[in-house]
Structure formats: C-alpha cells, structure tokens
Amino acid sequence: MMKRLFMKSKKKQISPKTDHEQGVDPDFDVTLEQFKKAYFYPVNTDFTVRNLHIGGINKRAAIVFINTITDIQVINEFAIDPLIKNQEQNILIEDIITIQSMETKNTINDATLDINNGNAALIIEGESKVYILNASNFEGRSVEKPDNESVVKGPKEAFNEKVFTNISLVRKRIRDKNLIVESSIISKRSKNMVYMLYLKDIANEKLLDNVRERVNALDTDAIQNLSLLEQYIEERKYSIFPSVLYTERPDRAVSFLEDGYIVLLMENSPDCLVLPATFWSFFHSAEDHYLRFPYGNFTRILRMLSFFITIFTSAIYVAVVTYHIGMIPPDLLLAIAATREKVPFPALVEIVLMEIAFELIREAGLRVPTPIGPTIGIVGALILGQAAVQANLVSPIVVIVVALGGLSSFAVGDISMNFTVRLIRFLFIFAAGLFGIYGMTAVFVMGMFYMVSLKSFGVPYLSPLTPSYQSSKDTLFRRAIPKEALRPGYLKPKDIKKR
C-alpha cells in the first residue's frame, strides 16, 4: 500500500497530501513516516521533525512543523520544554502543554492543512490522533500609511498583507459581537482562505447567500489574493465598469460594513473587497465624509468636474475643430487656426498622438525604477511637450487640452474607475472624430443605457439615484452627517435606520 501511495504521489508530486484521507495510525513510526512522506522529508529543507521523549508518562513523541512559518520560540517554551520536563505519570497531554491554544485532528489530511498554516503537529505514541499546536508566524510588514488613498484629514492606517492584522484593524473600529468573520477555503491546491466580514444584525441574508454561493462555487487550484478573487467573482468580466470596490483603508471598509455591505479579506492582500458596489462608491473617497459639509461637497464638485473634463475635453476639441467651428468665438478660432496652420495632421490624429504619449508617460512613470524617475519628467515635459510643438507635430493648444484631461484623470481616485474613465475617453475621441457632437451624444446615450443596466450582486449600478431607494441620498453630493440617517435601501438591510 505504501508503494502504491508513493507511486501516486510521484505522479502528482505537488499534492501528496490528498492521498492521506485515512485516519492517524496509532503506530508512532507509521504515522511519522506518513508525515515525512507527505512533506518529502528530507528534500524539503524547512520541514522540521523534532523527536522527543515525554517524561513521566514515558512515551515517544514527535513535533513536526515548517520552521519558516512557525514561531519556534513558542514551540520550544510552551511545548517541548514542558513535555520533556514532565514528571507526573497520570496526566493528559492537554495539561502538560501550556501553549495558548491547541486542538486535535483525526486524519493526516486535516493535520497537514494546519501544518501548512504554520501550526505544529504533535504525534504521540499509541494515540490515533494528532495534536495541533497553534504557533503560526508568517513574516510580513507592519501597519503602514495607505499609498493609493491618502487623506489629509482622518485616520492614516492601511491594511497590510497579514489577514489577522486586517481583521484586527476592523475589530478595533467595530467593537460589536454582531461583527461576524466567516472563513472558507476557496482554492483546491493552495487552500487559500477568504474571510467574509459583515454585521449579523444588518446585512441582508439573501445578499450574504449570494456572496457565499459565488465564493464557494470557485473551482480553481489557487487564488493568491483579492485582486485575483475580484476577477473571479465579478459578474461582467469584460465590462469597462468595475463592479467590486477595492480599498486599502480599514476606516472605509468599516463605514461600508456599518451600512450593511459585505467585506472580503484575504491573506496576502493589503486591501479588502467591498460588495456590492455602485457607481457612487467608486466616485466617493474616504475624505468626503471627514471634511466638513461644505468642504466635502466642494471636493465632490471638483471630482465630478474632473470626471467630465477627463472624458470630454479632448473629444470636444476634436469635434469642435473638425465639425463645429462656428461654436468658437472668432478671436479664439483665429488663434487656433494660426497654431494649427503648420501642423500636417487632422485634429483627431493630433489628439490621439498626444493622448497616447501621455498614457505612455504615465505607464512608464509607474514602472520606472526610482533612481531614474526624474528622467521621465524631463522626457515627458520637454521632449513630448515643447519639442513636439516646435517640430510642428502638434499644436500648442492640443498640449493644453491633453494635459488638462490627463491632470483631471488623477482626481478620480479609485484605480478601477480611473481606468474606466481613461478608456471611455478614447471612445469619445473616436466618436467625435467620426461624427462630431452627434457621435459623442450617441456614445453617451448608449453608455448611459449600458450603465443603468449594470448590476453588482443584484444592486443597480446607479442606485439610489435611479431606480430610487430609501437612502441617505449620498450620491453626487452628500448631506450633513446627522441627516444621513438611513442605510442604503438597495442593500435591503435588516435595520435601515442609522440614527
């Protein structure tokens, strides 16, 4: 049987543990051998076996663990030490070991799961179970400032790659027994865990079931982190609009939780997913609510403006210069005509050329190693701006138009929505090049029809604007905080009143 087992595990070398469905053999040597086989000991260098002899009850034992993800100090102090020094003869193993938490597992398979998660397994002669000692210790960074969603006013903690730190950051803000942290394994080979957070007395059960169903229906070997999980669980994978919100701010996640949303967390993800998401959740930023009412709404207006500027300025330039020259006041028209005189390209080509250049600068700026970062600025500003104009490749006004659009696009904070806006911009530019304002309007109307038909986990994308629901009407503008007394009705929360 061992031979067959070995052959099989050779065939699928990566997961020998799937063949260990049987229970733990009371024979100490057999069990230990099974563990060693499972982890390819001693080829696998960080798999550690510590043999010992328990004093008092006089039994052989072994502690097996992966030393790179386990806290060796803890095992030493609270397990190995008391076991060896034990003198009493009638005593349970649970009473010898002083480790903070431990449990028993009856199959090798279950035990390996725990070992993979950084815990240690204690095998004892003559027992048909394995003791699991909780001592996991994965390396990671500490809680730092958010990189992508920085605020001037408000908390400056961000999620990091350790999921338990992240949960603790959430628990720190909601000290309530109704905050539930549900976990489930979503991948078959890597056994990635996803943690679903919600408030039991607020979140809608149907929504919860929907999310659970979708998370558990995944049939894949590995999902490393939330950015990948997002693409597994979203409804329209080819859509230009995002339908799951991705944020690295625990305070933002908590404010969503308190409204009845569901938050997903995962190991190795310095962020969380918020479901369901509407257009407005991408449009808003954490700071909108931290700033006082007039200031918060002022930034909202600015952001909406930048939305429109990003999408429309270049397209309007193309449309106006190509089709609707009458729209421009005569003096300005003459100025534009004078600068365009020497440029050999039609306006559409000119704009597309500069837009692509701008996108290249942005992409290169992201990827460039920090020491040569300033080069990008010089290349971008001087060569593409100044020199292109002097070489009569583009007219100066095009540089202004494209720069304005590009600058405004940075005001759209959310990464996904930022891409959406940037991509839509090209759609409008081409529509404007083909049919002027008429084409732009056609694209706009079709886009609106498409946008309202989107749904994120059953929630219409533009709600509560339309279809309207009972809510605090936090859409384009927000209301004064005491007046935001309702949770969003489109989530169908169990308790809609907040205040």
Place this chain on the structure above:
Amino acid sequence: MGEPKDKIGLKEYTAIALFLIGIKATDDVPAMLFDSLKNAGWMGPIISGLIAILPLFLLLDIAKKYQSKNSIDIFYHLLGKYVGFFVLFLLWVAGFLYIVLDTATYSDIVATMYFPRTPAFVLYAILVGVSAYGAKRGLEHIGSVSWAVFPYLQATLLFAIILTIRHGNSGFLFPIFGPGEWEVIKESTMSVSIYIDFLYLFLLFPYVKSVKDFKKGTWIAFFIALFNLAISMVSFVMIFDYNTAMSLNYPYHEAIRSITIGFLTNLETFFFPFWLIATDIKFAIYFYINIFLFGKLFKIEHFEYIIPAFATLILFLGLIPESPTFSVFHMRHFFGQILSPVFFFLPILLWVLANVKGEMRK
C-alpha cells in the same frame, strides 16, 4: 428581457412621459400650430391640453378600475376578442407610422440644421441604432436613463427659452387671439393629438409601481409638458414674430442659433447634444412601446429580439420620402388630424363600456 421584471417608479415614469411629449416643443409641432394659429400658436397646446384632460381623466379612471388587470387585457375585456384585437392593431399601425414619420423628422432636423454635408442615411441610422439599443435594454433601464438625465435637459431647455425671451419682443404676442377666438379653439381641437402619447403610455400602467404613481406621474408630466410647449412657443413668437415663425420648420433650432450670451455667439452646438439625448431616449421609448404592443398582439414572449428587424424597417421606410422637410411635415400634419378624434373618443368609448359592463356584472 421580455416583459419588464421590475416595475418603474414615479420619477422614472414621469420622466418617460415628459420625454415623449415635452420634446415636441423642439420639433415641427410648433410650426404646425403657427401655420393655422398665427401668433396665437402658443395657445394651441393649452387649449388642446384642456380638451385632452377629459380623455386623460377617463383613461386614468379605467386604469384605477382595472388595476389588477393587464392593459392589453382591458381592451380585450371591454371590446371583445375581435374588436379589441382590431383596435389594438390599428393603434400599433398608427404608432408604427408615427415612429417612421417622427424619426424622419428628427433626422431631418439633424441633417438640415447641423450636419448638412453628412449623408442623411448615416445620421438616420445612428439615431435609429441608438434608440433601438436603448429599447432593447428594457423599460426599467429606459426609465432609469430618463430620470438620470431629465433634470439637466429640462434645465437647458428652460435656459434656452429664457435667453430667447430675453432677445424677444413681447409686442409680437398681440393681438392675443391671433386669427380670432373661434379659429383658435377650432384649430387647437384638431391638434389634441399632441397628447396622444398618453394613450400609448396607458398600455404601460401595469409596469408602474402603483396606479396611484401612474396617475400622479401622468398629471405631473401632462402639466409640465403643457407648460414647456406653451412657454417655448411664446418665446418663438417673441423672437421671430409670427410671419417668420410660420415659415420656419424647426423654430427651436433656429432660436438657439439666434441667441447669444456675452462673448459666446453660437450657442447651438451647446444645446444640440442635450436635445439629441432627449431625442434618442424619446425614440427608445417609442420603439419599446410599439414593439411591446406588437409582441402582445401576436403573443411573442421575447419581443426584444424583433427590435433590430423593426429598427431596420423603420430606417428604410423613413428614408423613402423625398425632401422630408416638406413632405414629412405635411404627412405628420395630416396624420395628427386623423389621430386627434381617436385620442378623444377611444377613452370615452372604453370608459362607457367599462361602466356598462361593470354594472352588468353587479
């Protein structure tokens, strides 16, 4: 899609109704009224509106009486299987022809006023294509889009009207009754078909959240539309005087060409996209209602699949009339005069039958 799954709310329904009727101020309906009513043209929508209150009231009453029933079934129930089918079929044919003529008019507006050098076929095809796409998305989404954009469109319309009035001369409004009181009333009566869209909207009442919302929405839309029509026609008379207004086919588009604010002298390209959005949504609704009716008549469950075929048919039919600015204008005028009595008498007939049958059941 098929039948709407979710019902639409009050806001969405009102916006839909307003798009159907309010936008008529910007096509050639004002021209038709000016033709016969001279400078009293702006009274046309008010007087015909007053007349339209009766059929409208009766329709809403029927909707209230049969709130649990489907609107199509009401026709069958009241008129019998064959007559009911026949009447609905005629309504469908009328609606279809109306769409053909209307799309022809609107694409003619775009072609003559804004894109004289672009082939009319392309402009027409884009208009029909966008509207067909909207119709295919279904009633809930048409409603949502309508409500999402409506406030901005209404604001720009009012803005244009205010600017027009500012440039206008109120003396052009007098004599207030134009060709004479009797003439005004007579001609206005013939144009009550401006509001015939409510008869088609009646078909949608089971898909509005409640009959109460349907009633409320209908009245709100009716009065806002009436106001829009009247005030914009007042502004046209004030800026052009009736002689010019009579000879202009699309006075709104001429008006926004004439107005200025400060250093901006050509505002039409600013107003044009807003008007175009309204147009696309309006035809999306028309398409939807028409195909919905067709689907109901011939028991086609997933009627959205015939939308592309219909759109193509409408496109080619609408391209047939030569020089649409004149020919379609006259056809529409003639058509409107036929439909006016239909809009007036059909609800009365239905209501009387509903009451008679209701009593018989008791």
